[in-house]
Amino acid sequence: MWLRLLTTTTLIEGDLRARLSQYSDISLPRFDLLAQLAREPDGLRMSDLSARLMVTRGNVTRLADQLEREGLVRRLSGPDRRSVILRLTQLGKERFDEVASAHEDWVAQLLDALSGPEQEQLSRLLGKIKTQINTRRSTSGG
Template sequence: MTTPSPDLESRAAPDDHHALRLWLRLLTCTNLIEGDIRGRLRTEFDTTLPRFDLMAQLQRVPKGMKMGDLSRHMMVTNGNITSIADQLEKEGLVVRTKVESDRRSSVLKLTPQGRKIFARMARAHEDWVKDMFDGLPEASRGALFKALGELKLQVVAHRDKA
């Protein structure tokens, strides 16, 4: 049997506060899932997670989105969006149009080819995520979903108090 490779959770000592150990376990799970998805996107579709995320945002808004709105939704800089958009535009997956009322702003929209390619990636992405969680009993998935919802509310309330 192989020993697991070190991860964020391995930094915690048994006598560390339970909240710290829980946070590190949550980060470790997130990093493991994200790493798997990043690798699969790279090997199966020759793309990156940020490109996938940008296309996912555009898929939800068929009329397109301003680049600044994409930046806010994805919580990245305008420069990141511009760089990804430039690549996707060169590949014919998105089209960029200037906003008539504000020539400094552009709207990005998936092309028909972009929609087709994203649909294939989205189906695969969903299958990968489902596969990762399939080994977890339904009751555990439900409990985890509920607990993470409670945590989210707690963190938002704590942030709003600060």
């Protein structure tokens, strides 16, 4: 089952990468970062982005540097002066919105082998596994 999950994830990710590269100059990691910021109009701390994207802070910093140079995000001082908040600019929101609609359609196409109820069931089952893993992590301190 684990190999099936991993293979399916890899196939979906590869398809989305290919479609994004044909559709725009926004790579999948850049899209994922912009998507996180689009959900949080007040922005996110770099450390929170790192946790949400499950990548290192260095990766987030490199992506942020690129996106800032392109005018898609801007850095703001955090409340404690040591943290940095990353926020979408208006241009960043517009660029993300252009790609997000297409991305949503692609994901729907990739998952259309499952009926609506099957997709809901799969989502519930994966959520159950995620909850169990997070519970074990929090109780074991890791």
